[in-house]
Amino acid sequence: MTIKGFSLFLFFLLLFGCQQKENQSENNKTVQKEQSKQPEVNSEKKVIVFFGNSIIAGYQLDLSEAFPAIIGGIVDSLGLDYRVVNAGLSGETTASGNSRVDWVLKNKVDVFVLELGANDGLRGIQTTETRKNLQSIIDKVKNKYPSAKIVLAGMQIPPNLGQEYANDFKTIYPELAEKNNTTLIPFILEGVAGIPELNLDDGIHPTPEGHKILAENIWGILKPLL
Known part of the structure; x- marks a missing residue:
């Protein structure tokens, strides 16, 4: 990604963060509503759970266009004994995710992909709190x-709350991955962030084409674990 492209991404991320603060109560209602619609897994296949926020949920897209579904199609085409579950929820923070994960874990999990934290950063939540929740x-x-494989997806935020905060936020993911011996996706939006044609009008959330790129990148990391 070029510096100009990433700067554009950070600008839209900051703008979206302001909108997120204004709509926080509405997001909480959405969390409660969508939580009741999470699918149960009734299958003998091993299960890959993608757990996170609007990036995983496929904001404003059909679920079939979001990258977890694309990866699910790849898994099926290869005849692998896995099933993909999209447990993404728009507006999710690490705190709300920490509360919701108990419900998600009632179902079988063999591979758990964790993608949370961006909404924390946009709201200025202390990085110590984000680390604790993750x-x-x-x-x-x-x-x-105990035997489940965990993949941690990294995220970055704009320096609107100071470069020190942004830098500290960025280190959360590699440090937690090393501490817990988990697989790391350094930056989940790599190759998509800051590229207008790969994002919706908000400049933040990937288009269907953007999700295809995410799926390709993430599959390259996920495949060796299966």
Whole structure:
């Protein structure tokens, strides 16, 4: 990604963050509504759970266009004994995710892809809190399914709250991945962030074409784990 492209991405991310703060109460209602619609897994196949926010949920897209569904199609085409579950929820923070994950873990999990934190950063939540919540989610997965493989997806935020905060936020993911011996996706929006034609009008959320790129990138990391 070029510096100009990433700067554009950060601008839209900051703008979206302001909108997120204004609509926080509405997002909470959405979380409660969507939580009741999460699918149950009734299958003998191993299960890959994508757990996160609007990036995983496929904001404003059909679920079939979001990258978890695309990866699910790849898994099926290769005849692998896995099933993909999209447990993404728009507006999710690490705190709300930490509460919701208990419900998600009632179902079988063999591979758990964790993508949360961007909404924390946009709201200026202390990085210590974000780290604590992400660690709690990881601990809950490990305690419930000790053999499950965990993949942590990294994110970056604009320096509107100061470069020190942005830098500290960026280090959350590699440090947690190393601490917990989990696989790391350095930046989940790599190759898509800051490229207008690969994002919706908000400049943040990927288009169907953008999700195809995410799927290709993430599959390259996920495939060796299966």
